[in-house]
Amino acid sequence: MFSRRDFGAAIGAAAVLGTIGRANAQSSPKPAVDKDTLVIALEKEIQSLDALVTASGDSQRYALQLFDSLYGFDLKGRTVPRMATEVKVSDDGLSYTYKLRPGIRFHNGDPLTSEDVKFTMERVIDPAAKSTRRPFFAPIIAGVETPDPLTVVFKLKQSDGAFLNKIAGFLFIVPKAYTSGLPNTDAFASAPIGSGPYKLKRHNIGQTLELERFEDFYGEKPGVKNLIMKMIPEGSTRVNALLTGEVDLVVQAPLNEKERLSKTPGLKTLTNPVSAPMHVRLYSDDASLPVSKRDVRLALNHALDSKAIIRSVYYGVGQPMGTFISAFYPYGSDPDTKPYAYDPKKARELLKKAGYPDGFQLKLYSANDHPKELAEAIAAYWGQVGVKTEILRIDYAAWSRLNNTHKSGPATITQFTNAIYDPIHPVAGSFSKNGTWSNYYNPEVEALIAKLDSTVGAEKRGAVFREIGRLLHDDAAAVFITELFHLFSHKNGLQWSMQEGSGFLNLRQVSWS
Amino acid sequence: MLRYLTLRIAQSIVTVLLVTMIIFVIIRLIGDPTHLMLPPEATEADRELLRQQMGLSDPVAVQYWRYLLQLLHGDMGMSYRFSLPALDVVLGRIGPTLLLTCTSLAIGILVGVPLGVASAVRPDGWIDFVAKAIALFGQAAPPFFFGLIFVLVFAVQLRWLPTSGYGGPQYLIMPAIALGWYSAAGLMRLTRSNMMEVLTSEYVRMARIKGVPERVVVYKHALKNAALPVLTFASLQFGILMGGAVSIESVFAWPGMGKLILDSIANLDYAVVQAAVTVSALMFTAINLAVDLLYAYIDPRIRYA
Numbered sequence: 001m002f003s004r005r006d007f008g009a010a011i012g013a014a015a016v017l018g019t020i021g022r023a024n025a026q027s028s029p030k031p032a033v034d035k036d037t038l039v040i041a042l043e044k045e046i047q048s049l050d051a052l053v054t055a056s057g058d059s060q061r062y063a064l065q066l067f068d069s070l071y072g073f074d075l076k077g078r079t080v081p082r083m084a085t086e087v088k089v090s091d092d093g094l095s096y097t098y099k100l101r102p103g104i105r106f107h108n109g110d111p112l113t114s115e116d117v118k119f120t121m122e123r124v125i126d127p128a129a130k131s132t133r134r135p136f137f138a139p140i141i142a143g144v145e146t147p148d149p150l151t152v153v154f155k156l157k158q159s160d161g162a163f164l165n166k167i168a169g170f171l172f173i174v175p176k177a178y179t180s181g182l183p184n185t186d187a188f189a190s191a192p193i194g195s196g197p198y199k200l201k202r203h204n205i206g207q208t209l210e211l212e213r214f215e216d217f218y219g220e221k222p223g224v225k226n227l228i229m230k231m232i233p234e235g236s237t238r239v240n241a242l243l244t245g246e247v248d249l250v251v252q253a254p255l256n257e258k259e260r261l262s263k264t265p266g267l268k269t270l271t272n273p274v275s276a277p278m279h280v281r282l283y284s285d286d287a288s289l290p291v292s293k294r295d296v297r298l299a300l301n302h303a304l305d306s307k308a309i310i311r312s313v314y315y316g317v318g319q320p321m322g323t324f325i326s327a328f329y330p331y332g333s334d335p336d337t338k339p340y341a342y343d344p345k346k347a348r349e350l351l352k353k354a355g356y357p358d359g360f361q362l363k364l365y366s367a368n369d370h371p372k373e374l375a376e377a378i379a380a381y382w383g384q385v386g387v388k389t390e391i392l393r394i395d396y397a398a399w400s401r402l403n404n405t406h407k408s409g410p411a412t413i414t415q416f417t418n419a420i421y422d423p424i425h426p427v428a429g430s431f432s433k434n435g436t437w438s439n440y441y442n443p444e445v446e447a448l449i450a451k452l453d454s455t456v457g458a459e460k461r462g463a464v465f466r467e468i469g470r471l472l473h474d475d476a477a478a479v480f481i482t483e484l485f486h487l488f489s490h491k492n493g494l495q496w497s498m499q500e501g502s503g504f505l506n507l508r509q510v511s512w513s
Numbered sequence: 514m515l516r517y518l519t520l521r522i523a524q525s526i527v528t529v530l531l532v533t534m535i536i537f538v539i540i541r542l543i544g545d546p547t548h549l550m551l552p553p554e555a556t557e558a559d560r561e562l563l564r565q566q567m568g569l570s571d572p573v574a575v576q577y578w579r580y581l582l583q584l585l586h587g588d589m590g591m592s593y594r595f596s597l598p599a600l601d602v603v604l605g606r607i608g609p610t611l612l613l614t615c616t617s618l619a620i621g622i623l624v625g626v627p628l629g630v631a632s633a634v635r636p637d638g639w640i641d642f643v644a645k646a647i648a649l650f651g652q653a654a655p656p657f658f659f660g661l662i663f664v665l666v667f668a669v670q671l672r673w674l675p676t677s678g679y680g681g682p683q684y685l686i687m688p689a690i691a692l693g694w695y696s697a698a699g700l701m702r703l704t705r706s707n708m709m710e711v712l713t714s715e716y717v718r719m720a721r722i723k724g725v726p727e728r729v730v731v732y733k734h735a736l737k738n739a740a741l742p743v744l745t746f747a748s749l750q751f752g753i754l755m756g757g758a759v760s761i762e763s764v765f766a767w768p769g770m771g772k773l774i775l776d777s778i779a780n781l782d783y784a785v786v787q788a789a790v791t792v793s794a795l796m797f798t799a800i801n802l803a804v805d806l807l808y809a810y811i812d813p814r815i816r817y818a
Contacts (some may be wrong), residue, residue, distance in 0.1 A: 045776070047594040054596075055550055125564050187598035205595060205605060206680055206768040232677055234765040236529050236661065240676045243624070397781050400548040405557075419552070429553040434554040466750040 029266045029493045032248050035512040036225040038494070041238040043252040045206045045231040050189040051172045052124055053131050056419055058170075060504040061251070065227065067172035067194035067210055070098050070117065070152075071164060075509075077275075077330040077421035078458070079168050082219070083112060083195065093159035093454050094142075100150040104218045106175040107199040114146035119176035120128045121154070129146075129185045133170045142183040159398055161455045162422045169420035197222050197508055206231060223495070223511025241416040242267065244490055249490040251505060255315040261489045269489040271317055275326035275418035275501040277426065278318075280364070280378065280479035283409030290362070291410050295354035297307040297476035303385045304378065310482050313373045318482035322474040324430065325423045325465055326483055328501035332423040332465030333459045339480065347385040359386020365412035366391055367399035374481075375413055404436055415484060418502055423465045424452055428462050431468075437491075440477050521805055525798040532794040533584075536787055537577050545569070546593060554803040561744070567593060569783075571705040581788070589791065590784035599784035603792050604775070609679055612772040613761075614754040616689040621696025622747060628697070629704025629743075633712060634731060638800035644701055651698025664764070677766040688765040692758055695749045703746050707739035714738075741812060748804040752797045 032039040042061055051059040051067050064072075070084040081087075084098040096221035104112040114430075124131045126139050140160050145153040156163065180191050192200055197219065198211035211227040230247060232238045235254030239261065241247045253261060261269040280300070282291040290296045310318030319327070320339035327333045351359060362382065372393060379389035394402075402408040414437065416426035427437045431442070432449045448468050455461050472478070486503065490496060493513050500507035546567070547560040564570040568579070589600040624647075632641035635663065650659075667687060668676040678684050711717060712735050720730050759771035770789055777785040 048596045050596060054594075056552065058594075127566055130563060130566050132550050132552065135552060135559045138559075153715075185597040186591060186813075204768075205597075205602065206773070207766075230678065230766070233765045233772070234766070237677045237764055237766060239665065240664055243669055244672060244676055246678075247673055395543070395779070397544040397546075397779060401544045404548045404560075405554070418551075430657060436555065 003298055003438055018428055029491055031246065031491070031493065031512055032246055033226075033228070035165045037228060038224045038226070038507070038510055038512075039228045039230065040250065040251060040507075041232045041241050041247040042229050043235070043238065044233060045489055046203070046209050046229070047205075048189040049192040049200065049203060049209075051192075051194075052120070052133055052170075052174065053129060053185075053189065055132050056170075057417075057503070060502075062209065062211070062505075063172055064196065064499070064508060065198040066192055066196045066200065067174075068196045068383075069171055069173060070100075070169055071168040071501070073168055073421055073499070075497055075500055075506070076095060076467060077328075077418075079164055083173060087164065089164075089456055093161075093456060094156045096154040096156070096163060098152050098154075098167075100152065101218060102150060102193055103130075105216050106178070106195045107193045107214055108175065108178055109216075110175045110177060110193075112173065112195060113149040114152040116169075116173055116176045117152040118146050118303050119143040119180065120171060120173050122180065123172070125173070129191040136166050136170055149186075152269040154478045159454045161452045161461060162420065162424045164456070165420040174293075198227060201226070220508075224507075227507060237239045239489070242491075245491075248494055249488065249496070251486070251488060253487040253489050255317050255487055256357055257407065258315055260485055261487075266492050267489050268492055268494075270498065271485040271486070271487055272498055273319070273326065273328040273501050274484050274503045275328040275414045275421075276484040276503075277321055277324050277326055278370070278374075278413070278415045278481045278484055279321075279324065279479070280431065281403075281408070281412050281414050281437060281439070283406075283411070284477070285439045285441050286409065289410045290354070290356055291358045293354045294475060295350045296356065297479070298340075299347040299350035299354070299385065300382060300387065300479050301476050302343045302350065303387070304340075304381045304479065304481065305342040306339060307342070308378050309374065309381075313371055313377055314482065314485075317485045317487060319485075321480040321483055323469040323480060324426060324470075324478060325416065325469040326426075326501070328483065329418065329423050329465075330421055330461030330501075332469065337408075337466075337469050340476075344381075344385050351386060356380070356386070359388060362387050362389045362411060364389050364391050365399060365402065365408045366393045367396045367413070368393065369396045370415070377412070378479075378481075406439060409439060411479075415483075421501065422461065424449075424461075427465065427468055427472075431472060442471065442475060442477070445471050517809070518806070521802055525802055528792045528798055529791065533580075533787060533791050534577065537783075538573060538578065540778065540781065540783050540786050541573055541576075543778070544781050546783065549780060550593065552706055580709065584791075589788040592777075592782050592785045593786070594780055599782075599788035600762060600792075602785050603770070603788045606770045606773050606789075609768045610755055610758075613688055613692065613758060613767060613769060614751060616685060617692035617754055617758075618696055618747065618751055620689060620693025621700050621750065624693070625697035626704050626743065629701040630708055630731065632701070633705045633708035634710065641705075646706070647694070648698040648701050650792030651694045651696075652702075655760065656691045656695045656758075657764050659694060660688065660761050660764040663687040663691060677764070679766070679768050684765075684767075688758075688761050688767055691764075692754060692761050696747075696754065699750070699768070700743060700746060702763045704739065704743050707742055710734060710737045711739045735772045737811065741808065744804060744807060744811070748800050751800050752793075755796065756793055 013392055046061055047058045048054040051063040068083050071079045072082040074080045083101055085101050086099045088097045110123050121144050123129050124133050133462050142155040142157045175193055179188055182188055197214055197217045199214045201210040201212040203209050209229040213225045238250045239253055242250045261267055284292045306320035322337040322339040325333045328374045375391045379391050382389045419425050428449055430437050431440045431445055432438055433446055445468055448464055452464055455464055495511045495513055497509040547563045592599045592602050595602050628644040632644040664676050667674045674683055717735055720734050756771050759775050762769040762772040774789045
């Protein structure tokens with residue numbers, strides 16, 4: 001076994017040993033294959049092509065290419081019409097009526113009708129389909145009606161202010177006749193039919209996914225005919241493949257390669273926020289713990305030098321946060337809610353005020369999905385103000401179970417990725433009384449979260465979220481560290497507009513100049 | 514001989530069954546995949562519902578019994594990650610894994626054994642010096658280190674070979690040499706020390722006194738006797754290379770079993786872990802069996818024991 005650090009050391013040594021000059025370090029501006037083809041290096045293998053079943057982190061690499069939804073997100077995360085042309089919400093918020101765009105076809109030629117939409121929703125809710133999206137819809141959907149082939153009505157059991165976003169982010173429409181005719185629910189994953197701008201050509205699991213432009217796509221067609229996604233798990237190998245010109249675009253390049261990539265002529269290197277707050281979750285609802293005291297939580301925030309952590313652990317790719325709502329959501333963040341100042345003296349005073357003049361012992365869980373150095377830095381900063389921190393570094397799978405069942409306390413490092421461009425996902429998950437990842441309770445926050453159930457529309461929801469954000473900041477509900485970013489790099493000749501503020505890979509707008 | 518063979522095959526089957534049982538239980542102790550699959554919005558009830566669909570809510574003993582019954586039909590369960598039969602997922606990796614393992618082992622044997630013999634025949638000669646240097650690097654540095662250097666030199670700088678991937682022979686060269694070097698180092702050292710011991714033994718001296726040509730002494734009398742431990746070592750190397758090439762598979766994006774097992778454990782894809790371990794155990798015991806039979810051929814004493 002080897003760690004990322006071993007790799008770093010090896011690369012460093014290799015650079016010295018191999019007298020690696022920079023003579024050849026100019027990437028070829030030409031496409032790896034031709035101007036009809038884009039070759040992409042992916043960080044992780046694609047598992048299942050059933051975007052309704054597989055986890056969102058798996059589907060986010062291909063879902064926007066293969067599939068389409070009634071509404072979708074523009075590049076900034078605002079909901080826009082796609083397969084539907086309009087949506088009407090009833091006054092009681094319990095009925096959503098979508099009008100479908102006429103003339104849409106699936107990859108197999110089937111025309112889109114409201115029956116397909118109804119079938120898709122029912123498939124998600126059916127436990128036998130094992131859909132990971134089920135928890136988003138099963139509790140709220142009362143039924144789906146299809147008054148005519150181009151009208152579909154979702155009836156809700158209770159109002160859900162984020163329903164429009166959930167439909168846009170999770171409900172990738174599949175054809176009823178084809179899907180229900182498959183021998184079993186698992187079969188769709190190997191032979192998916194959607195209505196997105198690309199269709200499946202070939203999937204070599206663990207090696208490559210090849211997609212081909214769907215010429216009957218109703219919308220604007222991408223400028224590149226073929227997409228070839230290569231699975232290259234090792235970060236430095238992905239970067240090397242770009243440097244040699246074998247691939248055109250690298251997804252999730254390692255942050256420590258940012259400098260090398262930026263300095264290489266012929267490449268364009270970009271960072272994209274994923275609207276994910278990296279933070280320390282605190283079990284503040286347990287009155288026996290020091291972290292139940294607001295002053296202690298404030299002290300833990302003031303004791304951290306986030307900027308230094310971003311510089312050293314994240315190679316400068318980060319942005320300190322003052323609350324839990326990412327600045328890259330289309331609404332809800334408040335530029336006036338500033339990050340806490342790094343002030344160890346104040347932190348010590350706050351600890352004294354809280355009754356811990358000599359600090360205390362704290363266990364900090366840290367899963368192996370984020371850098372070990374992050375936990376070490378946090379422990380070191382807290383140690384300086386007297387909070388003796390013991391790091392419990394464990395495997396992500398084991399940690400997930402603890403974290404989902406309220407056993408990762410009193411503190412754990414974690415993050416919450418944006419899935420639907422509405423902050424309800426992280427806010428309710430981490431700070432509502434019933435949140436899976438919440439051990440925090442604040443009646444004011446709780447009341448505002450409840451209010452959001454019946455609050456529809458970006459502007460109105462944004463105002464409520466800004467208020468929640470301020471409350472979470474004032475109460476130091478968690479220890480806020482940084483926004484997370486993904487690093488991309490591609491050849492200069494490629495024109496690509498990426499999906500901002502999200503982990504979703506959007507290749508709908510690509511072309512070679 | 515037939516009795517010996519039957520006994521060894523029976524032992525092998527018991528070993529494989531034990532291995533599958535141990536892995537079946539252990540992987541379930543690590544965690545529960547529903548925690549990784551479902552979003553945080555999921556409740557415990559949601560997870561339980563999914564566990565039922567996946568057949569994970571029954572007691573482990575019941576699950577294992579069901580697994581054994583399925584196994585009789587060649588069914589190793591479904592991979593939740595790939596929505597495919599676990600055995601298909603594993604079999605898809607067998608080709609690349611065997612190709613890499615066998616090529617690396619062949620490099621190891623073809624480089625390690627002759628170098629070991631040559632340096633044993635003339636200790637401290639120039640061949641011995643070169644061989645020692647190769648062995649030192651091969652054993653001191655982990656294979657992925659050479660892998661990374663190879664990529665920088667031969668792919669990024671010289672542009673002779675592709676950086677990574679699976680396909681024609683051009684993709685095989687760097688990972689096979691990086692891995693094979695490691696095996697060659699061990700094989701060379703073992704061959705050398707065994708040969709040196711055998712070459713000073715009385716029957717070798719006797720053969721020389723009788724006037725047998727030196728070539729025959731070295732390759733027939735000495736090497737055949739020095740070969741037993743080398744054979745054992747090579748067969749163990751096969752197992753190590755097959756499952757332990759994870760770092761090389763990562764560096765070269767090689768679609769092998771090692772990375773598959775590691776990822777499947779990390780994602781708690783029980784069925785794939787079980788299938789991969791079962792298939793590896795079968796292959797490994799088959800190799801061991803073949804080696805035992807080879808022993809019996811090389812050393813008659815084993816045959817009649």
